[in-house]
Amino acid sequence: MAQQSAHQVVHRPKAEHHDAANPVEYENSIYQRGLHYEKPSLTFRTTEWQPQAEAVMSAQSTGYVSGNAGTGETYRKNLAAFQKWSIVPSRLVPTPSLPDLSVTVLDEKLQFPIAVAPVGVQRIFNPDGEAASAAAAERENVPFIMSTASSTSIEDVAKANGDGVRWFQLYWPSREHDDLTISMLERAKKAGFTALFVTLDTYILGWRPSDMDNGYNPFLRSDPIGVAIGFSDPVFRSQFKQRHDIEVEDNMGLAAAEWTKTIFPGLNKSWEDVAFLKQHWDGPIVLKGIQNVTDARKAVEVGVQGIVVSNHGGRQVDGGVGSLSMLPRIVEAVGKDIDVLFDSGIRCGADIAKAMALGAKCCLIGRPYVYGLALRGGEGVSHVLKALLGDLELTLHLAGIPSTSPEHLTREKLVREDEL
Numbered sequence: 001m002a003q004q005s006a007h008q009v010v011h012r013p014k015a016e017h018h019d020a021a022n023p024v025e026y027e028n029s030i031y032q033r034g035l036h037y038e039k040p041s042l043t044f045r046t047t048e049w050q051p052q053a054e055a056v057m058s059a060q061s062t063g064y065v066s067g068n069a070g071t072g073e074t075y076r077k078n079l080a081a082f083q084k085w086s087i088v089p090s091r092l093v094p095t096p097s098l099p100d101l102s103v104t105v106l107d108e109k110l111q112f113p114i115a116v117a118p119v120g121v122q123r124i125f126n127p128d129g130e131a132a133s134a135a136a137a138e139r140e141n142v143p144f145i146m147s148t149a150s151s152t153s154i155e156d157v158a159k160a161n162g163d164g165v166r167w168f169q170l171y172w173p174s175r176e177h178d179d180l181t182i183s184m185l186e187r188a189k190k191a192g193f194t195a196l197f198v199t200l201d202t203y204i205l206g207w208r209p210s211d212m213d214n215g216y217n218p219f220l221r222s223d224p225i226g227v228a229i230g231f232s233d234p235v236f237r238s239q240f241k242q243r244h245d246i247e248v249e250d251n252m253g254l255a256a257a258e259w260t261k262t263i264f265p266g267l268n269k270s271w272e273d274v275a276f277l278k279q280h281w282d283g284p285i286v287l288k289g290i291q292n293v294t295d296a297r298k299a300v301e302v303g304v305q306g307i308v309v310s311n312h313g314g315r316q317v318d319g320g321v322g323s324l325s326m327l328p329r330i331v332e333a334v335g336k337d338i339d340v341l342f343d344s345g346i347r348c349g350a351d352i353a354k355a356m357a358l359g360a361k362c363c364l365i366g367r368p369y370v371y372g373l374a375l376r377g378g379e380g381v382s383h384v385l386k387a388l389l390g391d392l393e394l395t396l397h398l399a400g401i402p403s404t405s406p407e408h409l410t411r412e413k414l415v416r417e418d419e420l
Helices: 021-036 046-056 059-066 072-082 129-139 154-161 176-190 209-213 234-244 254-264 273-278 293-302 323-334 349-357 365-399
Strands: 085-087 103-105 108-110 114-116 144-146 164-168 196-199 285-290 306-309 337-340 362-365 413-416
Touching: 021 306, 046 059, 046 365, 059 209, 059 323, 059 349, 059 365, 072 085, 072 154, 072 323, 108 164, 114 129, 114 144, 114 349, 129 144, 129 154, 129 365, 144 154, 144 337, 154 176, 164 176, 176 209, 176 234, 176 273, 196 273, 234 254, 254 349, 273 285, 273 293, 285 293, 323 337, 323 349, 349 365
Parallel strands: 114 362, 144 164, 164 196, 196 285, 285 306, 306 337, 337 362
Antiparallel strands: 085 413, 103 108
């Protein structure tokens, strides 16, 4: 990583890492069990995870995770953008082993080039929620990014994640609530989160027809769903009691509304405000939601360590550009100066390969693991992660690409279908 933090980066002791099984071994285990007429309980067809999950979820949960901004045009463009690029395989490439999937991202050596994207309110999909997902991520040796909108506290997610690599995603309160921001950052640091992901495109929830049709906003209910970080925050609890002379538990509806207004303040920050975060976070800072070259260059200028090329999966702005469509030009502009991660539209191993060939150092997996969570809790999350990685590994292997290194997985391995 060319761009270095002005602060000391927290390095996790190497002894805390463990090696997950090679992803292709998951395939082998399925075939071995098949010799005894045992079929897997969860499908490997990635396009079936969503409809199968929707069949067991409530209308509100389905609308929340599967819904998009406006007509869903941005979401559809995210998926369609991958089909514009095709992998061109090379033959008779010496392959003494299966591809090396390891990458170095934000000064962390990772076994695999993916991370579990920050998704909030996970207990509406499964009662174990974020704890199950965090535990699965640790099992599969994949970083877990915790959402500010979680339905589980920072401390409980860290406990579930054990020795895993974990990063914290911030929905950034308005500057009048800097004390609450500092409190969240301090709690995250104390709980072993090593990088800060700051979401830039969700200072207010987008126009989401599926949620409105259900009359459902999970952040306004009289429970901890989506607001657990606030309900467990000592600064917020103290201020709430001072304002109302009651505890959070005495009026959870009021407390939920006040915390939601805090983390979704409705108004944007400025580039100058990033300096405040740098003062209060001594690890890598990553700006999530970058969609154009100007903003990417500005991120380098203000001295953060990474960006995520993302449009929030199409959930925030209708009529937007596909995230993958912007990735190559952003990488070309700043890829040598900053770590570029990718999010929005990953659905299979080939998608991961294409995004990395276009310059992404790591890909965030979002909706697919949530569908796994809905289908089978933590076991379902593990299944999705292992399936995607196995698919990626064999895709690279059969295409004659020996590793995810930029030396091997390059844009020259792809062609644009519309240019043939």
